[in-house]
Amino acid sequence: MYPSRFRYEAPRSLAEAIELLAGGGGEAKVLAGGQSLVPLMKLRFATPELLVDINNVGGLDYHREDPDGTLHIGALCRHADLERSALLKGKQPTMAAAAPLIADPIVRNRGTLVGSLCHADPQGDWASVVLALGGSVVARGPRGRRAIPMADFVTGPFENVLEPDEVAVEAVIPAHKNTPAGGYLKLERRVGDFATVGVAVAVETSGGTVTRAGIALTGVGGSTIAATEAQQALTGQALTPPAIERAADLAAGAARPRTDHRGSAEYKRHMVRTFVARILAQAAGPDAAGPDTAAERAA
Amino acid sequence: MTIVYDDRDGQAASDIPVRRIKFTINGAKKVAEVEPRLLLAHLIRQGLGLTGTHMGCDTTNCGACTVLVDGRAVKSCTMLAVQADGHEIETVEGLATASELHPLQEGFKEQHGLQCGFCTPGMMMAAKALLAANPDPTEEDVRWALSGNLCRCTGYQNIVKSVLWAAEKLRPQATADGSQQ
Numbered sequence: 001m002y003p004s005r006f007r008y009e010a011p012r013s014l015a016e017a018i019e020l021l022a023g024g025g026g027e028a029k030v031l032a033g034g035q036s037l038v039p040l041m042k043l044r045f046a047t048p049e050l051l052v053d054i055n056n057v058g059g060l061d062y063h064r065e066d067p068d069g070t071l072h073i074g075a076l077c078r079h080a081d082l083e084r085s086a087l088l089k090g091k092q093p094t095m096a097a098a099a100p101l102i103a104d105p106i107v108r109n110r111g112t113l114v115g116s117l118c119h120a121d122p123q124g125d126w127a128s129v130v131l132a133l134g135g136s137v138v139a140r141g142p143r144g145r146r147a148i149p150m151a152d153f154v155t156g157p158f159e160n161v162l163e164p165d166e167v168a169v170e171a172v173i174p175a176h177k178n179t180p181a182g183g184y185l186k187l188e189r190r191v192g193d194f195a196t197v198g199v200a201v202a203v204e205t206s207g208g209t210v211t212r213a214g215i216a217l218t219g220v221g222g223s224t225i226a227a228t229e230a231q232q233a234l235t236g237q238a239l240t241p242p243a244i245e246r247a248a249d250l251a252a253g254a255a256r257p258r259t260d261h262r263g264s265a266e267y268k269r270h271m272v273r274t275f276v277a278r279i280l281a282q283a284a285g286p287d288a289a290g291p292d293t294a295a296e297r298a299a
Numbered sequence: 300m301t302i303v304y305d306d307r308d309g310q311a312a313s314d315i316p317v318r319r320i321k322f323t324i325n326g327a328k329k330v331a332e333v334e335p336r337l338l339l340a341h342l343i344r345q346g347l348g349l350t351g352t353h354m355g356c357d358t359t360n361c362g363a364c365t366v367l368v369d370g371r372a373v374k375s376c377t378m379l380a381v382q383a384d385g386h387e388i389e390t391v392e393g394l395a396t397a398s399e400l401h402p403l404q405e406g407f408k409e410q411h412g413l414q415c416g417f418c419t420p421g422m423m424m425a426a427k428a429l430l431a432a433n434p435d436p437t438e439e440d441v442r443w444a445l446s447g448n449l450c451r452c453t454g455y456q457n458i459v460k461s462v463l464w465a466a467e468k469l470r471p472q473a474t475a476d477g478s479q480q
Contacts, residue, residue: 001357002304002336002337002338002341003336004308004336005308005310005315005316005334005336006316006335006336007316007335008316008318008335008379008381010381010382010384031379034377034378034379034382035359035377038338038359038377038378038379039358039359039377041336042338042357042358042376051335053379053381053382055382080371103447104362104446104447105372105425105443105444105445105446105447106362106365106372106373106374106425106447106448107359107374107377107447109371109372109373110371110373110377110378191446191447192360192446192447
């Protein structure tokens with residue numbers, strides 16, 4: 001399959017890229033990893049007139065930490081870079097858990113986290129992770145630079161708030177104030193399939209009490225879902241089995257799954273509950289784990 | 300090099316954008332003129348006549364079209380040919396020398412790692428990237444690294460064995476080279 005015809009530019013600087021986008025009359029698209037955009041173009045779901053390939057723009061392939069612990073992920077940082085990242089393994093359990101579950105190993109070599117956020121697929125894994133962590137997307141355009149909270153970034157399936165002449169240059173994950181814990185679990189029919197259900201949990205605890213809770217759901221609604229009631233119920237609580245169960249029930253209640261070839265709505269909702277409970281039980285440690293989890297561990 | 304397209308758009312020839320790119324394929328330097336919408340897989344198969352790279356699903360699922368770009372495994376149906384500008388491409392044709400099979404090819408032969416053979420070039424290229432990064436993989440490492448490549452014949456068992464066989468064969472050479480330094 002060929003994409004429909006387009007003009008192609010590969011600028012060497014962000015300033016040039018922004019200029020090209022501004023001249024694109026709203027019909028230009030940014031190409032980073034291309035692992036979602038190129039398939040969409042081949043299927044003619046996307047037919048941009050101008051493709052601005054940012055792969056030759058230097059200095060966007062980073063992921064780094066500020067002295068205060070804030071994480072920055074550049075627009076050309078590939079999923080594989082995050083999968084191998086020693087920085088994430090030590091400090092960012094939710095991202096470290098998600099990175100190896102994105103698509104498949106070969107797609108991870110090219111695809112990018114920032115591109116995945118921009119693509120705004122309700123079944124995209126990173127959107128849930130960044131939402132649960134309270135992250136944001138930084139865009140640059142002719143009017144300068146702005147940070148957009150992830151909660152406001154996506155306006156609908158495959159739609160985000162970027163202006164046609166803006167480039168998403170990085171994702172920012174705020175520093176945690178207390179001890180971080182959490183994870184990402186994904187149910188997929190096979191490696192590389194879209195998530196049947198995905199759950200991102202990012203909590204911070206201090207002296208056994210949850211000081212911040214982020215829970216977001218992948219693939220169980222028309223957009224990425226923040227399980228806000230579950231988050232509120234956890235905050236200020238210890239990660240006891242009853243608190244975990246209540247949060248899991250509330251998160252399952254926030255899901256809006258539809259029955260399709262990947263499973264029934266009831267099954268998907270059940271998996272949300274199971275995944276939230278499983279991640280939180282692991283975050284609580286072996287002492288606080290509920291009987292179900294203990295049984296699983298023994299089995 | 301000439302690539303012939305179907306003309307479905309009825310545009311004037313002068314309106315069709317063309318880019319000149321330079322790249323290396325299996326060690327040979329090349330120059331090509333391509334339309335930006337040409338996929339890397341098409342450049343390799345139609346432009347260069349290297350038909351060892353197979354097009355399977357054309358939807359980024361199956362991995363039959365896997366090649367190495369600067370040493371990293373990439374699905375060539377999901378990268379534009381223009382993006383190869385300035386880069387090094389390696390395809391299955393680059394594995395063997397004139398007189399010798401690559402240990403991966405030997406491994407697939409010895410361990411019966413293929414039946415119909417359609418997925419084999421992609422499997423071998425994904426495996427090559429794995430062994431370059433991890434010369435001593437476990438079975439689990441091999442299964443993980445090949446999880447983006449589909450095979451409908453073998454049940455994967457012999458493919459995994461083939462890659463482990465190649466790793467074993469490549470290892471003593473690496474040790475010998477290391478001890479000489």
